[in-house]
Amino acid sequence: MGVASAGNRATAASGLPPLGGACLVVVDTQRLFCDPESPAFLADWPPRRSRLIALARSFLERGLPVIRTRHVHPDGDDGGTMGLFFRRLQRMDDPLSAPDSVVAAALADVPLVDKSRFSALTVPSVVEAAVVRGTLVLAGVQTHRCILATAVDAARLGLRPIVVSDACAAGDVRDHRAALRVLRRGHAHVATCRQLLRALDREGPA
Numbered sequence: 001m002g003v004a005s006a007g008n009r010a011t012a013a014s015g016l017p018p019l020g021g022a023c024l025v026v027v028d029t030q031r032l033f034c035d036p037e038s039p040a041f042l043a044d045w046p047p048r049r050s051r052l053i054a055l056a057r058s059f060l061e062r063g064l065p066v067i068r069t070r071h072v073h074p075d076g077d078d079g080g081t082m083g084l085f086f087r088r089l090q091r092m093d094d095p096l097s098a099p100d101s102v103v104a105a106a107l108a109d110v111p112l113v114d115k116s117r118f119s120a121l122t123v124p125s126v127v128e129a130a131v132v133r134g135t136l137v138l139a140g141v142q143t144h145r146c147i148l149a150t151a152v153d154a155a156r157l158g159l160r161p162i163v164v165s166d167a168c169a170a171g172d173v174r175d176h177r178a179a180l181r182v183l184r185r186g187h188a189h190v191a192t193c194r195q196l197l198r199a200l201d202r203e204g205p206a
Contacts (some may be wrong), residue, residue, distance in 0.1 A: 016189055017160040019199050023118050024059045025050060026068040026103065026110070027147055032090060033169075034100035034141075044176070051193040052167040053106045058200055059137075060110075064081040066128050068112045069120045071146065072097045077116055088166045104144030118149035119129055121157065133170075135160040137169035137196065144179035150157040151188040161188035164196060 002013050032043045034049070058064050073079055081087065090097055092114075100113060111121050120138075122125045130136045136154045138147050138161060147168050149150040154161035163183055170176040190198075 003197060012096070013105060016195070016199050017135045018054065018133065018203065019064070019137075019196065020141075020203050021133050021161070022059070022064055022135040022137050023054055023129045024064065024066045024139065025126060025150065026056060026066065026070055026107070026144070027120055027138060027150065029100040029103040029140050031098050031100060032069050032071075032094075032096040034103070035096065037092070038096050040096075042171055044170045044173060045141065046182055047202065048167050048169050049100070049102060051092070051160060052164070055137075055139065055164065055167060055193050055196060056110065058105055058151070058197055062106075062200065065133065066110045067120075067126055068099070068103070068107065068110050069115050069123070069140075069146075070097065070099060070112055071116070072114050074115045075171055078079045080117060105131065118146045119153040120131045120146065120150045121153040127157070131157070135162065136165065137162045139164040139167050139193075141174075142170040142172040142173040145170075148179045148183065155187050163188050163190050164193055164194070165190050166192050 032038050032040050034045055035041060056066050071090055072092045074092060079089045113125055115123050136159050138150055147163060151161040151163055165180055180190050
């Protein structure tokens with residue numbers, strides 16, 4: 001067995017996997033959820049957005065990968081199971097499918113990939129990036145749907161998911177808290193943005 005570095009030992013002591021082998025996925029930060037004019041606007045999102053951006057920039061400064069996802073359904077896609085629960089699916093030509101302008105401006109160089117199912121790990125490029133790194137950090141919306149589904153999927157694939165509790169949001173704070181409770185029960189690590197930033201600082205450059 002190898003000897004852990006000081007940074008890795010510090011992260012392990014905090015209860016988190018080493019972040020030097022992490023990929024951050026910014027989930028579905030699009031106008032549908034982030035624009036106050038949208039009928040599906042998440043009122044808890046604006047203060048969480050600044051934390052997400054700070055975390056993403058910290059990843060980028062260390063050369064760690066960041067990916068943004070957008071949830072849209074191509075024409076002809078019935079949505080699978082989602083089609084049973086939602087009368088209206090989000091289509092690519094809907095203006096509310098556009099990325100949140102604040103996140104897009106702050107993370108202009110971060111690749112944006114489309115997905116049409118809850119889990120971001122239904123997108124091959126996201127799976128490839130996550131498997132190479134081993135640890136998947138999740139932030140964005142919505143906690144009880146796409147964040148939860150991606151974290152559970154990550155655990156299924158043998159990855160180490162971390163959900164950033166105060167950089168995620170849902171339409172109802174009860175759904176947000178319930179999802180975090182479920183995740184803590186053995187599906188994922190749950191940490192605050194500050195905890196992750198401190199862990200990154202302890203580990204030093206990637």
